[in-house]
Amino acid sequence: MALTETTMQEILSEYAARRQQHETERDLRVADIYRQVPEIAAIDEEIQSFGLNAMKGYLQNGRDAARSLSELRSRYEHLTTSRAELLRRNGYAPDAMEVHYTCPLCKDTGYVDYQKCSCLKQRIIRAAYDHSGLPNHLKKENRQAFNPALFSDEPYQNEVLTPRQNILNNLKVVEDAVRQIADGGCRNLLFTGTAGTGKSFLSGVMANELLALGRTVLYVGCYDLCAYFDQEHFGDRARKAPTSLSAEAIDACDLLIIDDLGAEFRTSLSYTSLFHLIDQRLQNEKSTVLSTNWWIPDLRELYDERFVSRILGGYTIVRFFGPDLRVTQARAGSSSNR
Numbered sequence: 568m569a570l571t572e573t574t575m576q577e578i579l580s581e582y583a584a585r586r587q588q589h590e591t592e593r594d595l596r597v598a599d600i601y602r603q604v605p606e607i608a609a610i611d612e613e614i615q616s617f618g619l620n621a622m623k624g625y626l627q628n629g630r631d632a633a634r635s636l637s638e639l640r641s642r643y644e645h646l647t648t649s650r651a652e653l654l655r656r657n658g659y660a661p662d663a664m665e666v667h668y669t670c671p672l673c674k675d676t677g678y679v680d681y682q683k684c685s686c687l688k689q690r691i692i693r694a695a696y697d698h699s700g701l702p703n704h705l706k707k708e709n710r711q712a713f714n715p716a717l718f719s720d721e722p723y724q725n726e727v728l729t730p731r732q733n734i735l736n737n738l739k740v741v742e743d744a745v746r747q748i749a750d751g752g753c754r755n756l757l758f759t760g761t762a763g764t765g766k767s768f769l770s771g772v773m774a775n776e777l778l779a780l781g782r783t784v785l786y787v788g789c790y791d792l793c794a795y796f797d798q799e800h801f802g803d804r805a806r807k808a809p810t811s812l813s814a815e816a817i818d819a820c821d822l823l824i825i826d827d828l829g830a831e832f833r834t835s836l837s838y839t840s841l842f843h844l845i846d847q848r849l850q851n852e853k854s855t856v857l858s859t860n861w862w863i864p865d866l867r868e869l870y871d872e873r874f875v876s877r878i879l880g881g882y883t884i885v886r887f888f889g890p891d892l893r894v895t896q897a898r899a900g901s902s903s904n905r
């Protein structure tokens with residue numbers, strides 16, 4: 568789990584604010600109880616003076632410290648019992664004078680014994696989803712939503728496998744990669760194939776499964792990524808990039824998914840930055856998925872040999888082919904409407 572420092576600080580301030588709010592609510596409740604039942608205020612005042620009394624008893628000559636402590640203890644027990652009874656008789660809940668934390672386990676600190684509380688882990692996962700940049704239509708994709716029947720089981724062009732056999736193989740590659748990345752390992756995949764053959768779907772599956780396992784994912788279109796590089800360099804003069812992108816977010820994510828490689832508007836600066844990013848992530852063993860509608864020879868034309876060999880050297884090539892699913896589904900939809 569690697570959220571950015573900024574996001575982590577935001578979450579912890581959120582916890583501090585919540586804690587503060589619950590403490591203020593408790594103070595207000597207590598003040599009200601003191602007004603309604605002054606005996607309780609008197610009891611609390613006496614309890615608060617115990618520390619001082621114990622000290623006095625200890626210092627006083629002729630008094631046995633242990634005896635005075637045991638007297639204080641039984642007095643304390645008597646007072647707390649009376650207080651509980653007074654609360655009950657006046658219609659207050661037994662815990663009316665305590666802080667009501669959202670998470671009693673960690674008392675809204677986010678930590679139990681220096682370890683992240685389950686509530687904080689959940690909060691981090693939610694933040695990871697919010698910051699993932701995952702498009703809405705991919706947020707629901709997962710292994711369970713997968714329907715292999717959508718993919719043709721007929722031979723396709725000169726391919727050895729049918730599109731369905733192929734997508735099932737690709738799903739295995741993805742599940743394997745999810746396991747490795749979740750275990751802290753590194754996997755780089757290049758999804759290559761024409762539009763509508765399941766690349767986005769498998770990117771979505773990979774993103775959602777990792778996010779659910781508490782890993783961070785950043786999904787970005789290559790066009791937006793290059794716009795971001797230009798904006799970072801040229802400032803306001805360049806194109807608008809998504810505000811969620813930052814060097815920190817790109818650097819911190821466990822998996823970076825760059826969608827639609829080859830469809831970007833590329834300047835020589837953004838090309839260099841893109842190459843540098845891919846190269847750096849390979850060197851630092853940080854997982855990346857590149858998705859492109861182009862085949863490898865096309866990429867050689869679009870970029871250059873150095874770029875493509877870097878990818879071929881560090882990525883598993885995952886091929887997608889078959890009829891365009893969007894066209895097939897649209898046809899099926901229109902025929903069922905007839």
Ligand SMILES: [Zn+2]
Nearest residue numbers: 670673684686
């Ligand atoms: Zn907690």
